[in-house]
Amino acid sequence: MADRPQLTRLLEACQQGDAVAQGKIYELAYDELRRIARGTLRQNAGSVTMNPSTLVHEAYLKIAGDAGRAINDSQHFYSLLARAMRQIIIDLGRQHSTVKHGQGMARTQLTEGIDQGGARLEDLMAIDDALRKLDAVDPELAELVELHFFAGLNFVEIAAMRSVTERTVRRHWDTAKAFLLDTMPQI
Numbered sequence: 632m633a634d635r636p637q638l639t640r641l642l643e644a645c646q647q648g649d650a651v652a653q654g655k656i657y658e659l660a661y662d663e664l665r666r667i668a669r670g671t672l673r674q675n676a677g678s679v680t681m682n683p684s685t686l687v688h689e690a691y692l693k694i695a696g697d698a699g700r701a702i703n704d705s706q707h708f709y710s711l712l713a714r715a716m717r718q719i720i721i722d723l724g725r726q727h728s729t730v731k732h733g734q735g736m737a738r739t740q741l742t743e744g745i746d747q748g749g750a751r752l753e754d755l756m757a758i759d760d761a762l763r764k765l766d767a768v769d770p771e772l773a774e775l776v777e778l779h780f781f782a783g784l785n786f787v788e789i790a791a792m793r794s795v796t797e798r799t800v801r802r803h804w805d806t807a808k809a810f811l812l813d814t815m816p817q818i
Contacts, residue, residue: 635704637659638656638659638704638705639704641655641659642708645702646701653695657691664690664691664712665683666783667687667709667712667713667716667783668684668690668716669683670784671686671716671717671781671782671783681720686720689715690712690715690719693715693718693719694708694711694715706792706793709778709782709792710777710778712782713774713777713778714774714777714781716781716782717759717762717781721755721756721759725756758780758815760814761811761814761815762776764810764814765807768810769810771803772803772806772807772810773807775804775807776804776811779804786800
């Protein structure tokens with residue numbers, strides 16, 4: 632993961648109006664964000680077609696465009712990006728599910744072949760709805776699901792980000808998963 636203390640310092644400088652800091656934030660975190668985007672897209676390959684760079688740029692623009700939002704630290708930064716990636720994937724999936732945009736048609740790329748993996752749009756939308764309900768009850772558990780499922784971070788990375796043990800993250804994951812499974816229709 633990018634140097635978290637340096638990222639936090641840059642975020643603070645950006646909050647103080649330092650325009651150079653925003654470019655440095657993006658430069659410092661770009662490789663990590665692309666890795667997260669690759670994992671996110673790999674899990675959702677059946678429902679959207681987007682490359683990791685585009686997802687990173689879209690997510691970054693989404694959070695950078697909200698001038699009134701204060702980003703507290705590197706954990707908050709990555710959490711916001713994970714949420715933005717989830718929203719972009721859900722929105723893109725909904726758009727592609729319309730007749731106008733080829734609903735029901737198989738999308739292929741000749742350069743990479745046909746990808747059979749990934750979650751279906753209906754499943755992603757059910758997860759998104761359940762995640763909104765979880766967020767209303769326990770925002771920290773919802774953030775954990777976003778970081779693990781949508782951003783592709785593993786439990787060790789999440790534990791380091793939150794300054795807790797991996798065992799704690801796994802226990803919270805089990806709680807979040809139980810809530811989601813109880814809330815969602817069977818998929």
